[in-house]
Amino acid sequence: MKVLSVSTATNHLSVALNEDQTILVEKGEPDRHNHSEHLDPLINQILTDQQLKLSEIDRFAVAIGPGSYTGLRIGVTTVKLFASILGKEVVGISTLAALAASCPDEDTLIVTGIDARNDNYFAGAYVNGKGQPSRVIADGHYHITTLLEAIGRYVNTERIKQVIFIGSGFKKQEGQIKQLGLPFRYGSDDQNLIHAGLIGKLALTAQPVDPDRLLPQYLRRTQAEVDWHHKTGQPYGPDKDYVEEV
Known part of the structure; x- marks a missing residue:
């Protein structure tokens, strides 16, 4: 099974391609705060180097949190889009579980x-x-x-x-x-980074979900949600109200 995995949960951007338990390639860009500009080119570079098309990926995986609110939305929205358009499987992996896998x-x-x-x-x-x-x-x-x-x-x-x-x-x-x-x-400096290759390994035994049901797991409300709640007095909505639908 070919798994393309992504982590945009922190300022360390990581993308990997796995073949079953083997990490074929993993590329990362440390100290990035604009993942929306760098994620797609990094994915394209990996696919080009491996002479693969996106349609040849069997399963997509992404770190769903905790982590940066903006970063998580970028990663989750990207794999949701890929899985929906291509009719592929998608799984979400805890950022903390990915760290533990090291x-x-x-x-x-x-x-x-x-x-x-x-x-x-x-x-x-x-x-x-x-x-x-x-x-x-x-x-x-x-x-x-x-x-x-x-x-x-x-x-x-x-x-x-x-x-x-x-x-x-x-x-x-x-x-x-x-x-x-x-x-x-x-943990060592390397262990303290989130590696997409380890996400890919965990993804092999994770349960695929409907792309529309894949949501970030923030573990805490964003400040914008808290401010909105205090200002309006309205109850918090479900997470899907704050995530772009694809």
Whole structure:
């Protein structure tokens, strides 16, 4: 199965082509904030280099969040469009699960997160099982204290030898992390990036969805939604009200 995968969740743009479990090619552009200009050319470059047409892709995959609100919409809308026009399968993969897939270690709690500022994180925790990460602490928006409490409860009931923190912003919490009383380490610079090739591997066992039902998973309301709610007094609408339909 040929899988074309995309991550626009952070400022690191990543696109990959997989053949089953093999990552044929992965290209990334770090520190990009205008993914809408660079995503399509990067996809075209990969297809050209591999002498493939977009119609020859069997499944599209995309990081659906958490992450940058604007970035997620760009990636999700792009693969929705491809899948709808070509009649292909499409899957959404948690950004945090993609980060966890970079760590093959067993007996390790893999905590993945994206710095959401003010000691808050979009985060979750995973352990490896059956060849891929399995979620044991739900993806969510956590204050660091709440996240570490959840980690502490889990490691007290399971055979965990160490904890690895992968993603952004964890090193500044080292004082609190040490209070867990467990060996821990941080992800490498490469692990802390979201790799589309790993998204492609996770996509092989993910359940395809109708392209119209593929939505970003922000895990927190945008500031524009919050302001609108306070101004109008109207209830929040479903996520599809804020995502371009294709």
